[in-house]
């Protein structure tokens with residue numbers, strides 16, 4: 190039987206059509222477990238971008254606290270851009286890596302101003318996905334995951350952010366091979382139907398936090414066991 194393969198997959202183990210079917214089955218299983226989240230615009234696109242920068246290497250709770258502290262203290266992005274760096278770092282300290290994130294936030298706000306002459310990203314809503322991703326990644330410190338978060342959460346675009354939870358589950362289940370996370374964005378996105386991308390991302394993050402944790406995944410409570418290569422392999426090894 191002819192096997193269609195994709196770069197990074199073993200030609201003897203993976204048929205891309207099978208992997209696409211498995212990805213959809215995983216999305217549906219997660220929707221049955223956690224529901225189908227509906228996309229709702231939460232913030233302006235600059236809010237979304239800064240909130241995503243603040244979410245790096247911390248918990249959602251601490252990132253949210255840092256974002257609210259920032260908004261309460263400064264009120265608007267122009268004031269954040271104009272304030273001293275140490276004052277900004279102090280305001281977001283609760284989110285961790287405060288100095289580094291403060292530098293990133295200032296650099297991004299400066300870059301938006303330099304490009305547009307004003308602090309506004311709403312015009313991105315008219316730009317195609319790939320162009321918008323490239324544009325956002327031209328800002329200092331903004332990588333593929335952050336750019337994808339802005340487009341998916343901010344505009345409801347079918348662009349998959351692959352964060353640590355999504356990556357870990359996708360690799361363990363056997364949807365993508367271990368590879369660089371940047372490369373994983375394109376590979377994983379190509380497996381999930383556009384209308385399921387938002388739900389898949391949100392539910393995988395929930396699943397990674399509650400069940401498929403980095404250490405000690407709770408496999409016996411996992412709805413993905415039947416699809417999961419890592420679990421099946423561990424069961425095979427257990428009987429040998």
Ligand code: SF4
Pocket residue numbers: 358361362400401402406407408411412413414417418419420
């Ligand atoms: S079966 Fe275990 S390793 Fe596989 S997705 Fe579930 S929790 Fe993660």
